[in-house]
Amino acid sequence: MKVLIAGGAGYIGSTVASACLDAGIAPVILDSLVTGRPEFTTGTPFYQGDIRDGPLVDRVFAEHPDIYAVIHCAALIVVPDSVADPLGYYRANVTGSLEFVAHLLRNGCERLIFSSSAAIYQASEDLTVDEDSPIDPQSPYARTKAVCEAMFADIAAAGPLRVLSLRYFNPIGADPKMRTGLALRLPTHALGKMIQARDEGVPFVITGTDWPTRDGSGIRDYVHVWDLATAHVAALTRFDALPGPVTVINLGTGAGTTVRELLGMFNRVSDRPVEAREAARRPGDTAGAYTRTDRARRLLAWQPQYDIADGIRHSLQWAASRDDILPA
Numbered sequence: 001m002k003v004l005i006a007g008g009a010g011y012i013g014s015t016v017a018s019a020c021l022d023a024g025i026a027p028v029i030l031d032s033l034v035t036g037r038p039e040f041t042t043g044t045p046f047y048q049g050d051i052r053d054g055p056l057v058d059r060v061f062a063e064h065p066d067i068y069a070v071i072h073c074a075a076l077i078v079v080p081d082s083v084a085d086p087l088g089y090y091r092a093n094v095t096g097s098l099e100f101v102a103h104l105l106r107n108g109c110e111r112l113i114f115s116s117s118a119a120i121y122q123a124s125e126d127l128t129v130d131e132d133s134p135i136d137p138q139s140p141y142a143r144t145k146a147v148c149e150a151m152f153a154d155i156a157a158a159g160p161l162r163v164l165s166l167r168y169f170n171p172i173g174a175d176p177k178m179r180t181g182l183a184l185r186l187p188t189h190a191l192g193k194m195i196q197a198r199d200e201g202v203p204f205v206i207t208g209t210d211w212p213t214r215d216g217s218g219i220r221d222y223v224h225v226w227d228l229a230t231a232h233v234a235a236l237t238r239f240d241a242l243p244g245p246v247t248v249i250n251l252g253t254g255a256g257t258t259v260r261e262l263l264g265m266f267n268r269v270s271d272r273p274v275e276a277r278e279a280a281r282r283p284g285d286t287a288g289a290y291t292r293t294d295r296a297r298r299l300l301a302w303q304p305q306y307d308i309a310d311g312i313r314h315s316l317q318w319a320a321s322r323d324d325i326l327p328a
């Protein structure tokens with residue numbers, strides 16, 4: 001089986017490409033390298049360019065007529081940037097995806113796996129969500145994901161397109177074989193900040209200690225990026241058995257972890273412990289949520305193999321080797 005991975009030079013797409021290779025599926029990568037890294041495409045057929053570039057997409061399919069499905073991970077993903085530049089984000093993520101799907105359909109490609117996000121869900125009182133929970137995206141970035149899902153559903157209702165939207169929770173870790181990981185040297189998510197605090201010998205700042213969670217800090221569903229990647233392999237092998245022209249599946253562990261708990265685990269895994277300092281909530285933050293996992297188990301026969309300690313260990317290992325793998 002051969003699969004086109006748009007955004008395959010990014011953090012998640014490159015890990016999906018490695019998981020495909022390990023499973024005997026041949027990836028082809030299309031990526032503009034706006035944030036992705038060419039080092040992550042080594043050994044894989046790679047087309048550098050934008051998903052909006054029709055002639056380029058036509059060339060990919062002319063040279064790989066046996067592409068079975070497309071995994072669409074290409075997007076701009078930084079929430080504050082999307083607030084500052086909504087036009088650019090809608091253009092890249094929404095218009096870009098619309099044009100890309102038109103190029104795919106023109107080339108007879110009708111199976112689309114879309115990287116969506118748990119950021120589209122409305123906050124729920126018990127902090128859990130499933131695929132039928134109401135959505136209420138809170139940032140332009142999250143709204144681009146919700147708009148794409150709705151747009152793909154309309155297109156699928158009118159023609160041959162079949163779409164699987166995978167709503168990722170909070171990816172952590174790196175490829176356990178250290179082929180790929182986060183390209184950013186200073187990631188802004190909680191685990192990235194913990195690694196930075198450790199390296200700089202300063203306290204980690206817990207932003208918000210009055211959320212309605214068991215210890216007042218925000219809660220997330222941290223899922224190992226390799227587990228996310230293997231879910232895509234499962235989705236490829238089961239795609240034609242999915243129930244509808246449009247399917248949505250949440251990808252998380254099913255367990256919520258608070259920021260304080262994450263720090264506790266970090267300090268058990270790390271050789272240098274990090275202290276905590278408490279601060280007020282940041283604008284735009286939410287209490288967070290974790291997923292119910294029944295649908296992923298039922299439709300993909302998938303469940304995560306790695307736990308949070310593995311994710312922390314692999315993130316630390318990646319942080320230590322990143323500069324050798326990705327020279328500046």
Ligand SMILES: NC(=O)c1ccc[n+]([C@@H]2O[C@H](COP(=O)([O-])OP(=O)(O)OC[C@H]3O[C@@H](n4cnc5c(N)ncnc54)[C@H](O)[C@@H]3O)[C@@H](O)[C@H]2O)c1
Nearest residue numbers: 007009010011012032033034035036050051074075115117
């Ligand atoms: N990282 C997360 O926490 C997270 C959570 C939920 C969903 N997602 C989604 O997963 C997908 C992958 O995210 P990531 O964390 O790997 O980000 P990333 O920035 O590492 O990867 C995105 C990749 O897409 C490429 N790209 C962007 N726009 C493009 C375009 N118009 N044409 C061609 N290539 C383009 C970039 O160069 C990059 O390689 C995104 O769609 C993102 O919205 C990510």
